[in-house]
Amino acid sequence: MSNQSFHQITVPTPYAVGDVHMYVYRGESVSLIDAGVNTDTAWDQLVVGLKEINLKPSDIEQIILTHHHPDHIGLTGRFEHEPIIYGHKLVEPWLNQSNQFFDQYLDFFNGLYEKWGVPHHFRNIEKTIAVTKKYSSKSELHHYLVEGDVIEGIPGMRVIETPGHAQSHLSFWDEKNRQMIVGDVLLKHISSNPLLEPPKNQGDARPKPLLEYRNSLEKLLDYDVDQFLPGHGKPFREHKELIERRLEKQSKRAENVFAYLKEKGPKTPYEICTWLFARQYETQFGLTMSETIGQLDYLESIGAVSSVETDGISYYAPSMIHQK
Ligand SMILES: [Zn+2]
Incomplete structure (x- = not known):
């Protein structure tokens, strides 16, 4: 073309x-x-x-x-x-591609995954790094x-x-x-x-x-x-309609996450991910986890949810004012 x-x-x-x-x-x-x-x-x-x-x-x-x-x-x-x-x-x-950079990358994700309650068998960040370097x-x-x-x-x-x-x-x-x-x-x-x-x-x-x-x-x-x-x-x-659609779809997904937390009570980002992406999370873990934390960041930014840390693990739940 x-x-x-x-x-x-x-x-x-x-x-x-x-x-x-x-x-x-x-x-x-x-x-x-x-x-x-x-x-x-x-x-x-x-x-x-x-x-x-x-x-x-x-x-x-x-x-x-x-x-x-x-x-x-x-x-x-x-x-x-x-x-x-x-x-x-x-x-x-x-x-x-310095080793120092990738070591920091690894530490960053291991730290977050620990905090987000991700089981060890999903923390395959070394593999992600190896594939990234290869291509x-x-x-x-x-x-x-x-x-x-x-x-x-x-x-x-x-x-x-x-x-x-x-x-x-x-x-x-x-x-x-x-x-x-x-x-x-x-x-x-x-x-x-x-x-x-x-x-x-x-x-x-x-x-x-x-x-x-x-x-x-x-x-x-x-x-x-x-x-x-x-x-x-x-x-x-004609990107304007496309963008509106994408933004709308994202807010809808966030609303679903909010409704889920309201019903089920505090959950870790990992638990939310396995519910939100039940069919994809095992094969596309990094991607679905990024998407999940994105929804939580969004809900937090509009004051709908907040997180508390218990024994080093983060749990997200609806903020007080939204609980009624
Ligand atoms: Zn890209």
């Missing part, structure tokens, strides 16, 4: 989400937006995709990343000529991007910070052509997940990804976009 300025190249991923897109922009310099997943098949298909527009991997001068997930940064390390890599500051540790790339981030930055080499392309799905998530807005590269913030065919991550600085309060995600969606309502170019699925427009 091509449009005025961006050429889409699609490669398969080993993840449930399926194919992932990259976008090539040819202007003052040749840019690649996002970098697929680190498999031989993905690399081969990128090479073929570039050839179709008369380019070779060595023609890519810069890579701009929407966020740090393996299916978006995977091939960065395969370019032998080392193109300049741009992204949010928080992409950096995922590209550098990512070790490389370097050369330039940090922040809200409002104009990306060099792509005239008029501005950075919008859109955290929630990932703490590092950026979207790119081409106002002149009314196109937005939106990564995984908003997908037409599936709802995107807010995912839990450690805080920027070890020891700080943890991020609340669902609250950030809602803010990011609300932020996008302010833009008049003709075409969204997503990380997965078809390009789309």
Whole structure:
């Protein structure tokens, strides 16, 4: 698929989400937006995709990343000529892959899972890290991007910070052509997940990804976009109704959690997760746990629930004023 300025190249991923897109922009310099997943098949298909527009991997001068997930940064390390890599500051540790970073990641989740009453056999964070490393790339981030930055080499392309799905998530807005590269913030065919991550600085309060995600969606309502170019699925427009639907669906889910707690009394996040995602939690534990804690953060933010700690375990229950 091509449009005025961006050429889409699609490669398969080993993840449930399926194919992932990259976008090539040819202007003052040749840019690649996002970098697929680190498999031989993905690399081969990128090479073929570039050839179709008369380019070779060595023609890519810069890579701009929407966020740090393996299916978006995977091939960065395969370019032998080392193109300049741009992204949010928080992409950096995922590209550098230091042991210290992953040790902290492990400690963070082990600590939370302990507190949330998660049984030991579900705490397979080492495996998550191993898979993430396998499909990512070790490389370097050369330039940090922040809200409002104009990306060099792509005239008029501005950075919008859109955290929630990932703490590092950026979207790119081409106002002149009314196109937005939106990564995984908003997908037409599936709802995107807010995912839990450690805080920027070890020891700080943890991020609340669902609250950030809602803010990011609300932020996008302010833009008049003709075409969204997503990380997965078809390009789309008319995002306002889609966003309203997604926000509505989330509040409904939170209402269900609230009703459950009102009926059953205090529960740990793990217990809530096994009820809310009875069919999925065993196979998609990290994802469903992130989603569950998101609903609890949301209910807490509107004053509907609060948590108490007993013997180091957190229990959530309706707040006093809501109990009648
Ligand atoms: Zn993602």
